Amino acid sequence: VTSMEPGNDTRISEFLLLGLSEDPEVQPLMFGFFLSMYLITVFGNLLIILAVSSDSHLHTPMYFFLANLSFVDICFTSTTVPKMLWNIQTQSKVITYEGCLSQMYFFSVFGCLDNLLLTVMAYDRFVAICHPLHYTVIMNPQLCGLLLLVSWIISVLNSSLQSSMLLQLSFCTEVEIPHFFCELNQIIQLACSDPFFNDMLMYFVIVLLVGGPLAGILYSYSKIVSSILRISSAQGKYKAFSTCASHLSVVSLFYCTIPGVYLSSAATQSSHASAVASVMYTVVTPMLNPFIYSLRNRDIKRALKRIIGDPVM
Numbered sequence: 001v002t003s004m005e006p007g008n009d010t011r012i013s014e015f016l017l018l019g020l021s022e023d024p025e026v027q028p029l030m031f032g033f034f035l036s037m038y039l040i041t042v043f044g045n046l047l048i049i050l051a052v053s054s055d056s057h058l059h060t061p062m063y064f065f066l067a068n069l070s071f072v073d074i075c076f077t078s079t080t081v082p083k084m085l086w087n088i089q090t091q092s093k094v095i096t097y098e099g100c101l102s103q104m105y106f107f108s109v110f111g112c113l114d115n116l117l118l119t120v121m122a123y124d125r126f127v128a129i130c131h132p133l134h135y136t137v138i139m140n141p142q143l144c145g146l147l148l149l150v151s152w153i154i155s156v157l158n159s160s161l162q163s164s165m166l167l168q169l170s171f172c173t174e175v176e177i178p179h180f181f182c183e184l185n186q187i188i189q190l191a192c193s194d195p196f197f198n199d200m201l202m203y204f205v206i207v208l209l210v211g212g213p214l215a216g217i218l219y220s221y222s223k224i225v226s227s228i229l230r231i232s233s234a235q236g237k238y239k240a241f242s243t244c245a246s247h248l249s250v251v252s253l254f255y256c257t258i259p260g261v262y263l264s265s266a267a268t269q270s271s272h273a274s275a276v277a278s279v280m281y282t283v284v285t286p287m288l289n290p291f292i293y294s295l296r297n298r299d300i301k302r303a304l305k306r307i308i309g310d311p312v313m
Helices: 027-054 059-077 081-090 097-130 132-138 141-166 185-189 196-230 234-267 271-295 296-306
Strands: 014-017 095-096
Touching: 014 081, 014 097, 027 059, 027 196, 027 271, 027 296, 059 081, 059 097, 059 141, 059 271, 081 095, 095 097, 095 271, 097 132, 097 185, 097 234, 132 296, 141 185, 141 196, 185 196, 196 234, 234 271, 271 296
Parallel strands: none
Antiparallel strands: 014 095
């Protein structure tokens, strides 16, 4: 009988990640699909970091945060996809108890960071468009560094709190996770002991660290839109909007998928549906970010051309 005492008295040493499909014929396709997406994500985001760091024209707050977002996106995807690829390749579903907690911890850190960086970038665009004359004074290097540091601290504290709460739970024999990674919500549902406080903490954090930043982003963009509408020339309006379009696209992708995954899994018990939906924000969004930013951004394009060796436009 599994002990109900909290902490390490549980006899569970490993979990089974069921993945997205148990069909053997689908496995090679999935391996190729996710490996391709992972490589595109890593190389795409590395190119953005390289472009920003190598071009002095891009040493501005907007690109400083973009380079950090690219770094976080690489880490975010790396917490889940390599393990899934390894499991598909070895035809194993096992992840150790410690490995599962570690994966959840880092997934939570980088997911939260992604979220907070998008909020900071919205604030940056708000200052640039609504207070252009004071932009360089307000968004000085000290403030940019401080905003990044605070984002890291909040993310690490949140993840540490969630993990320490998770250690209090005990698990019985049911250790199958219907997902391709150790996702907090799924692990809590497997517990034998009462997960009431874990659930409360998780939903409190979602409201605070997803709802709060989203409210900040919406407020920033409401001010940005009203400022753009006051610009008299059509060219001026287009130029102002084009500086926000990339960020707005990324924000839409990120925020349309995450709440959907958590709320749908709370409303229905269809774990497989939420696992498929979470591919959107864990794999697809980090992969698309570099494309969204580079395709719509002349400065990034110019820097990338310089790196590749093409003559500058």
